[in-house]
Amino acid sequence: MPKGLIVAAFGRHFTLETEDGQRLQAHARGKRSEAVVGDRVQWNTTQTGGEIQAVIESLQPRRNLMHRQDLMRTKSFAANLDQVLMLVASQPLFSESQLTRAMVAAEAADIELVIVLNKTDLPDAGLARERLKPYVAMGTPMLELSIKHGHQDSLEQLAPRLQGRTTLLLGASGTGKSSLVNLLVPRAQSRVGELSQALQAGRHTTTHTLWHWLDDKRSGALIDSPGFQEFGLQQVPAADLARHMRDFRPLLGQCRFHNCQHRQEPDCAVTAAVADGRISAQRHRIYLEILQELQTQRW
Ligand SMILES: Nc1nc2c(ncn2[C@@H]2O[C@H](COP(=O)(O)OP(=O)(O)O)[C@@H](O)[C@H]2O)c(=O)[nH]1
Ligand SMILES: [Mg+2]
Ligand SMILES: [Zn+2]
Known part of the structure; x- marks a missing residue:
C-alpha cells in the first residue's frame, strides 16, 4: 500500500502528499478521522465521478x-x-x-x-x-x-x-x-x-x-494553524503538572509530603522557593490555575 504525509487538515478533510510529491484530497476510512498534520499514513484510492480520492487506511506510529x-x-x-x-x-x-x-x-x-x-x-x-x-x-x-x-x-x-x-x-x-x-x-x-x-x-x-x-x-x-486559540491540557494528568514546569522540577522530591501539590502544604520546597524569589510568583499562580482546571474538569 502506498505511503503518504498529511499536509493539511480541515476538520474531516485532508490533503495528502504522496511519496512522489503529488497532492491528493483524502478522507479517513470509517467515521472517525484521527489523522492530523504530520502523520505518516498508508492509503488507497477510490474514484468518485472521475475524481481520484485518497482514502487513509492506517496511521504509522507517531513520535509525539x-x-x-x-x-x-x-x-x-x-x-x-x-x-x-x-x-x-x-x-x-x-x-x-x-x-x-x-x-x-x-x-x-x-x-x-x-x-x-x-x-x-x-x-x-x-x-x-x-x-x-x-x-x-x-x-x-x-x-x-x-x-x-x-x-x-x-x-x-x-x-x-x-x-x-x-x-x-x-x-x-x-x-x-x-x-x-x-x-x-x-x-x-x-x-x-x-x-x-x-x-x-x-x-x-x-x-x-x-x-x-x-x-x-x-x-x-x-x-x-491559523485558527489556533488554546492548548488542550486535559490529556495531562494533574499529578504530572509540576514536573512539566521546568523551574519546579529541581525541587520536586524535597517537599515534606511525597504527594505534595505545592499549594499551601507545610514544608513545601516549591512555595519556599516562591517566597524567596527563586521561582516567580506569577509562575506559581499560573500553576495553581492550571492544576485547578485539571482537577475539576476531566472528561
Ligand atoms: N512593529 C512591528 N510590527 C510587526 C512585526 N511583525 C509583524 N508586525 C505587525 O503586526 C501585525 C500582526 O501581524 P500578523 O503577521 O498578521 O500576525 P498574526 O495575527 O500572528 O498572523 C501586522 O500589522 C504586522 O505588520 C514586527 O517585527 N514589528
Ligand atoms: Mg495571521
Ligand atoms: Zn510542595
Missing part, C-alpha cells in the same frame, strides 16, 4: 502528538514534531498564562519549545524581555526578531533553528505568525493583519492546519 483546546473538548492537531516555535510579542504584550500552557503542553509531549520574541523594534520590547527572564533562566531557548523591519536578520536567526526540522508555529493573534510564514514560505501568502479565522467566523469554525515545506524538503517544514 500535540493537542489543542476546542470549545467542547481537547483534540489532537499535529504529530511527529521536532520543536514548537512559540511566537510572543511586546505589543500586544503576551500572556504568561498562554506561554506557560504552551510550555506544559510541549513538555508533556516531550517536544522542545523555543520562544521567539517578535516586534523587538517597539519600545515595549524591554518590558517583554523582563517578563521572559524567568523562562530564559529555566533554560528555554529564545530568539529575538523584528520580522517586519529586519527581514534578513530574522531569516539568519531562524534558518539554523529550522534547518532539517519539523516545526509547529504557535502564538496568539497579532504576534506576527502570518508575517513569519510569509518570510519563510513566500508562496504561502498568509494574510498579514488578518484576524485569525476562528475569531472572525465565530465559534463553529474548524481550525485548519497546514504543512509548509521550507525551500526544499531537506531544509525542514513549518506547520501553521
Whole structure:
C-alpha cells in the first residue's frame, strides 16, 4: 500500500502528499478521522465521478502528538514534531498564562519549545524581555526578531533553528505568525493583519492546519494553524503538572509530603522557593490555575 504525509487538515478533510510529491484530497476510512498534520499514513484510492480520492487506511506510529483546546473538548492537531516555535510579542504584550500552557503542553509531549520574541523594534520590547527572564533562566531557548523591519536578520536567526526540522508555529493573534510564514514560505501568502479565522467566523469554525515545506524538503517544514486559540491540557494528568514546569522540577522530591501539590502544604520546597524569589510568583499562580482546571474538569 502506498505511503503518504498529511499536509493539511480541515476538520474531516485532508490533503495528502504522496511519496512522489503529488497532492491528493483524502478522507479517513470509517467515521472517525484521527489523522492530523504530520502523520505518516498508508492509503488507497477510490474514484468518485472521475475524481481520484485518497482514502487513509492506517496511521504509522507517531513520535509525539500535540493537542489543542476546542470549545467542547481537547483534540489532537499535529504529530511527529521536532520543536514548537512559540511566537510572543511586546505589543500586544503576551500572556504568561498562554506561554506557560504552551510550555506544559510541549513538555508533556516531550517536544522542545523555543520562544521567539517578535516586534523587538517597539519600545515595549524591554518590558517583554523582563517578563521572559524567568523562562530564559529555566533554560528555554529564545530568539529575538523584528520580522517586519529586519527581514534578513530574522531569516539568519531562524534558518539554523529550522534547518532539517519539523516545526509547529504557535502564538496568539497579532504576534506576527502570518508575517513569519510569509518570510519563510513566500508562496504561502498568509494574510498579514488578518484576524485569525476562528475569531472572525465565530465559534463553529474548524481550525485548519497546514504543512509548509521550507525551500526544499531537506531544509525542514513549518506547520501553521491559523485558527489556533488554546492548548488542550486535559490529556495531562494533574499529578504530572509540576514536573512539566521546568523551574519546579529541581525541587520536586524535597517537599515534606511525597504527594505534595505545592499549594499551601507545610514544608513545601516549591512555595519556599516562591517566597524567596527563586521561582516567580506569577509562575506559581499560573500553576495553581492550571492544576485547578485539571482537577475539576476531566472528561
Ligand atoms: N512593529 C512591528 N510590527 C510587526 C512585526 N511583525 C509583524 N508586525 C505587525 O503586526 C501585525 C500582526 O501581524 P500578523 O503577521 O498578521 O500576525 P498574526 O495575527 O500572528 O498572523 C501586522 O500589522 C504586522 O505588520 C514586527 O517585527 N514589528
Ligand atoms: Mg495571521
Ligand atoms: Zn510542595
